[in-house]
Amino acid sequence: MAPLQAIGAGNFLVERSKGFEQLSGAKLGTPDRAAATTDGGFIDAIGGALDKVSQLQANSSGLSKEFQMENPDVGLEETMIAMQKASLGFQAAVQVRNKVVQAYNDIMNMNV
Numbered sequence: 670m671a672p673l674q675a676i677g678a679g680n681f682l683v684e685r686s687k688g689f690e691q692l693s694g695a696k697l698g699t700p701d702r703a704a705a706t707t708d709g710g711f712i713d714a715i716g717g718a719l720d721k722v723s724q725l726q727a728n729s730s731g732l733s734k735e736f737q738m739e740n741p742d743v744g745l746e747e748t749m750i751a752m753q754k755a756s757l758g759f760q761a762a763v764q765v766r767n768k769v770v771q772a773y774n775d776i777m778n779m780n781v
Contacts, residue, residue: 715765722759726758733752
């Protein structure tokens with residue numbers, strides 16, 4: 670049986686925020702497109718987060734199918750934990766999407 674890890678949106682967000690720590694030291698001014706493409710940045714952080722959510726959902730689905738087929742190596746606890754992790758990850762991704770769309774709309778509605 671796989672070792673259990675703590676469940677929580679906080680853990681998911683802490684993992685994702687590690688990519689943002691690099692951005693916090695960036696100086697303000699005109700954006701440098703060459704530096705943005707080589708350092709990764711926001712797009713890579715979001716892509717990594719979505720990949721993680723996809724992996725969590727695939728793992729949850731696989732464990733659920735194995736449990737339904739009465740595989741003795743897969744327990745109910747492990748399956749439920751995987752399902753909760755996938756659910757929390759998806760909820761966090763939806764909230765990030767909502768905030769990004771809201772920020773985009775706010776910027777588009779600004780008077781110049």
